[in-house]
Amino acid sequence: MKLSEKIVNKNVSVGIIGLGYVGLPLAIEFANRDINVIGFDLDIEKVDSINVNKSYLKHIPSERLINVKGKFTATSDFSILKEVDCIIICVPTPLNNYKEPDLSYVIHTAEMISKYIRKDQLVVLESTTYPGTTEEVVKPILEISGLKSGKDFYLAFSPEREDPANKHFSTSSIPKVVGGFTEGCLKAAQSLYSIIIKDVVTVSSTRVAESSKLLENIYRAVNIALVNELKLLFDRMNIDIYEVIDAAKTKPFGFQAFYPGPGLGGHCIPIDPFYLTWKAKEYDFSTRFIELAGEINTKMPYFVVQKVHNALNTVKKCVNGSKILILGLAYKKNVDDIRESPSLKLIKLLEDDGAIVDYNDPFVTLPTSGHGYDLKKKSIELSPENISQYDCILISADHDFYKEKTNYENLVKCSNLIVDTRNIISITDISTSKLFRA
Structure with missing residues (x-):
């Protein structure tokens, strides 16, 4: 047959x-x-x-x-x-x-x-x-x-x-x-x-099909880079990027909301655009727009780490020797995928600065290695006692787990400082001296 x-x-x-x-x-x-x-x-x-x-x-x-x-x-x-x-x-x-x-x-x-x-x-x-x-x-x-x-x-x-x-x-x-x-x-x-x-x-061809996938992910990478850059600018201008996005997305046409974060993760958006930039060189063509987006997104973990420095400075502490708990090792919410996760970069940067770094992730609980990192860590229980012993809580992935009532209340009540990269914590629920956006 x-x-x-x-x-x-x-x-x-x-x-x-x-x-x-x-x-x-x-x-x-x-x-x-x-x-x-x-x-x-x-x-x-x-x-x-x-x-x-x-x-x-x-x-x-x-x-x-x-x-x-x-x-x-x-x-x-x-x-x-x-x-x-x-x-x-x-x-x-x-x-x-x-x-x-x-x-x-x-x-x-x-x-x-x-x-x-x-x-x-x-x-x-x-x-x-x-x-x-x-x-x-x-x-x-x-x-x-x-x-x-x-x-x-x-x-x-x-x-x-x-x-x-x-x-x-x-x-x-x-x-x-x-x-x-x-x-x-x-x-x-x-x-x-x-x-x-x-x-x-x-x-019409395999080349068109291959290109369509790249366009899908480049579209997202470029737009995420745009809001990440605006996040950097609005931070200096003391403007809440999330409030700006909420206002802009009320327009019923011509606008699609993208959100900033601590960096790009996963096996698509951080990777795929560079497949096209590499191939473009064969045709003597420079994909400057794509490369600029990649440059901006790659810098975001450094911005977040600086925010942690700034937050600790407000309580007369330095990163060196401070205990920091990162919430979310996965690259995005509600998955166990750590490929290209910005959390891995954040851990490395903070440890390079002398911090003592742990993580919590309900989806990635076992000691973790691979993807260029060998963390030799396991997820810390998110109990009130554990939360209170850290100098700073850094929210990297916005798992629904952290938004559940008990966990959310514990974070708000027991944290000494919170650096929130995902807009999880409401400024109406916590002292503004304890909460920092990044």
Whole structure:
């Protein structure tokens, strides 16, 4: 039976390489539609967890794995790739130390697929990358097998649009952009995703699909940089940036509210714009706007640390030797993802200045290492006794946990100083001498 017929009949099998924040929910979604899914990952702990129906991502309950038992299994044996009909690549695309694209995960995965690829299979890259990656990098590697893209197998790109812990949108409800190497490739990918996605948006090429993802994240990075810069300015002018935003967003057209923070985190906004700036150099083009946004966002942790210095100075203390508790190690609210989290940078900067730094995060409770940091710390309990022993509380991630009545009251009542980067604490609830915005 041809691939097209298998997809139409929902008799198709799907292999997903990379079982992280993108691959795992995608796999569950296919399995929910009664599609046989095999997940591939080199992390044996992830493989073992899936095979006992235990989720390792806090925002994905284990019940979702239990519900697809028998339809979703995991393995680290990549030779099984030849047994699936469709292969979806969901591996990381980080930057190196020089903010240049690191495609090593994509390249290694493509090399692995080339060993086992067979005729009439579909290969889709979902990893965010610069325009041209699918055709210039992945396609030649896959064709080492002797098979040709668009003739012997199908090749497409479809950017991931996962937003962990978002209560309003899920994998199936977020429109999916798809671009194919050929018209036949496009139709195959469109048909596959239509099984689980309500609205599949087709574009003319893989390059357009790759570019659309970059535009989405560059749009956010630039606008966040704008409000971050205004935050710096309005701080000097003694103007509340949050009040300004609240006033501006009453305009029913032509304005979208973005909010400042301690810096950018996650694996998208801090990373993706630089994929385009790097590729632009090939065309002798300088993306100054994007680079300026990155420069502003990168500086925000330094501004926050200076605010901590200023706050402690008001009580005749210095950062050196002070005890500081950071609330929220994750890069954003209600997730356990610490990739590129500004909190990691804040901890390093404060410790470099001699501070004794701990953290609390209900989603990241165990000793933490990786992502360029080795914290050797674990989350501190947010009790009144613990809160009161710190010279300064620094709010970095606005988890709903901190807004719950008891925790909020404890923060307001028991803190000696609070530096709030997320506008959690109301100035009507606490002495202005104890609260500092950053």
